[in-house]
Amino acid sequence: DADVTQTPRNRITKTGKRIMLECSQTKGHDRMYWYRQDPGLGLRLIYYSFDVKDINKGEISDGYSVSRQAQAKFSLSLESAIPNQTALYFCATNGNGERPEAFFGQGTRLTVV
């Protein structure tokens, strides 16, 4: 099983619909991140969380919200999806010790029509 699991892997939704992307990890890490990737723009940070009670906005948080339900779970919601939120979304997790390397989920390809 993957250390970081994202669901769903692919989703097509209509404009105005609410959608939730879920992420769970078995690494035991405190830190979790949601990134969005568009062609030519790299990985842009949406939200990040350093523990269950800590939520921080990234560079492109408008139109998104998150929930850290447990140390291992971090969900991303689009309250009212719009077409320019069509992108590849990645969840990642890292520790805060001597080796803070990040591990990624498989990605969720979201299309808003």
Place this chain on the structure above:
Amino acid sequence: QKEVEQNSGPLSVPEGAIASLNCTYSDRVSQSFFWYRQYSGKSPELIMSIYSNGDKEDGRFTAQLNKASQYVSLLIRDSQPSDSATYLCAVISWGGGNKLTFGTGTQLKVEL
């Protein structure tokens, strides 16, 4: 100024050559540096991490860190067509709230 900058490429090298990828960062108190490889449509995969000045070698890959000049580089020796991918530089810095920040990536093409 972006926190982490990379040349988007594409960088084309012939098979067997050395590919050199560069990354600069803006926060002087950055402490952790990473190189990820990403194939199209796939998730990033960690190749190298480096935390102190100098070189770190792992197989065909060498990461180089120069904190005084605020750059980190990745050398790929004996480049293979399978190395064709986008390479992402990532940084963790105290000034950046200790979060993981990525550059936009450099596309590498290894030609036969």
